[in-house]
Amino acid sequence: MRLLLALSAALLPSIVSSFPNTPFKTSSQWVHDSTGENFTYVGVNWPGAGEVMIPEGLQYQSIQSIVSKIKSLNMNVVRLTFAIEMIDDIKDRGGDVTLQKAFQKGLGSNGDKVFQSVIKNNPQFTASTTRLQVYDAIAAELAKQQIYVHLDNHMSKGKWCCGGNDGNTWFGDTDFNVNNWKRGLQYMADHSKKWPNMISIGLRNEYRKPDKAGSSLAYNWQVWYEQNKAAADIVNAANPNILVFLSGLDYDTKLTPIPNADDLGGGKKFRLSDFSYKDKLVLELHNYQNSAKACGDIEGGLWNNGFRATGDKAVNRMPVVLTEFGFTQADKSYNGVYATCLRKLMPQWKSGWTVWVISGSYYIRSGTQDFEENWGLLNHQWSDWRNKDAIAALKGMVDETLKAVNR
Numbered sequence: 001m002r003l004l005l006a007l008s009a010a011l012l013p014s015i016v017s018s019f020p021n022t023p024f025k026t027s028s029q030w031v032h033d034s035t036g037e038n039f040t041y042v043g044v045n046w047p048g049a050g051e052v053m054i055p056e057g058l059q060y061q062s063i064q065s066i067v068s069k070i071k072s073l074n075m076n077v078v079r080l081t082f083a084i085e086m087i088d089d090i091k092d093r094g095g096d097v098t099l100q101k102a103f104q105k106g107l108g109s110n111g112d113k114v115f116q117s118v119i120k121n122n123p124q125f126t127a128s129t130t131r132l133q134v135y136d137a138i139a140a141e142l143a144k145q146q147i148y149v150h151l152d153n154h155m156s157k158g159k160w161c162c163g164g165n166d167g168n169t170w171f172g173d174t175d176f177n178v179n180n181w182k183r184g185l186q187y188m189a190d191h192s193k194k195w196p197n198m199i200s201i202g203l204r205n206e207y208r209k210p211d212k213a214g215s216s217l218a219y220n221w222q223v224w225y226e227q228n229k230a231a232a233d234i235v236n237a238a239n240p241n242i243l244v245f246l247s248g249l250d251y252d253t254k255l256t257p258i259p260n261a262d263d264l265g266g267g268k269k270f271r272l273s274d275f276s277y278k279d280k281l282v283l284e285l286h287n288y289q290n291s292a293k294a295c296g297d298i299e300g301g302l303w304n305n306g307f308r309a310t311g312d313k314a315v316n317r318m319p320v321v322l323t324e325f326g327f328t329q330a331d332k333s334y335n336g337v338y339a340t341c342l343r344k345l346m347p348q349w350k351s352g353w354t355v356w357v358i359s360g361s362y363y364i365r366s367g368t369q370d371f372e373e374n375w376g377l378l379n380h381q382w383s384d385w386r387n388k389d390a391i392a393a394l395k396g397m398v399d400e401t402l403k404a405v406n407r
């Protein structure tokens, strides 16, 4: 009996292999765990970069119940967003802010009431728990349920993203201090070393051209390269184990010159071989072509703007993850051209994705408190799915994507 067990264990490594099998690395267009198995990102965005700078939903549900919802879809990763302002507070303004103060600051006179709901649902927290300790608790619960963490620097200033005049568009914009950004990334890369399920970090969400020229650096690929290379070096030095995600221009819809090492301007080219940690680099794109009339329009654009890095003709052959896409859950959009198309393309391209968004409402968004999120997979109280048919379709996308790359 014992011999048989040992034998079957040897024959079925994937069944007995243990979580988390980190660190991950890339090999050509694949992401591999530490045992050499393929890993494909299939997950969801969990926002934490709003004014309160605490991951959303905790005034309605426990962390455990939210993570269980994600787990029930068989997802394997959460793209957990944060704002650099949180680290600025830690470094420059006397340390991390407590939950109570964070809600007071973010929500004004409603802050205490919402804070009370948060600790009622999550009694492990108290008035002196800090924001970063909430991130720690979320990472721990995700680990417990065998889900990975991908951190995403969503904004510098904590607030809803993204617009051309929100001060967070591009390096040097009003609220996009480049040094603070690099310091914040370094801090989170280092801090997250203690999370066993931490696998990767996105350097910045959705670069975009500022509406008005101001203090920003020039909006071009050369600056993109210089800044991202410098930040990636810092992150890799702080935590050499995690993958580093590079996002593109125009709201992360374009990484066009990267796959084939085209001229970025001034003769500069992106070459994987210029990175000593080239097996840690991943590209990420977003897509919100929700009104597309034909899948071919989405497919051609996505491929030409970056997914071709996964193809066998790419000079820089790398994994590409669709880290944001999404649509309203309030109607039958899940059956429309856009949703159906991405549901087909990701398994076809054997590429990972994280959908926007595990939410039902936000603490505050664009000035409105308890903001209803129709694109959220959950209802307003985060207690159940918003649209069961849409969720069934999403679960199908999870299954098909995993099937495409796992033996």
Ligand SMILES: *[C@@H]1O[C@H](CO)[C@@H](O)[C@H](O)[C@H]1NC(C)=O
Pocket: 030, 036, 037, 038, 350, 404, 405, 406, 407
């Ligand atoms: C990863 O998936 C691809 C596509 O299915 C497959 O060709 C490759 O052999 C897989 N690699 C491993 C290590 O399983």
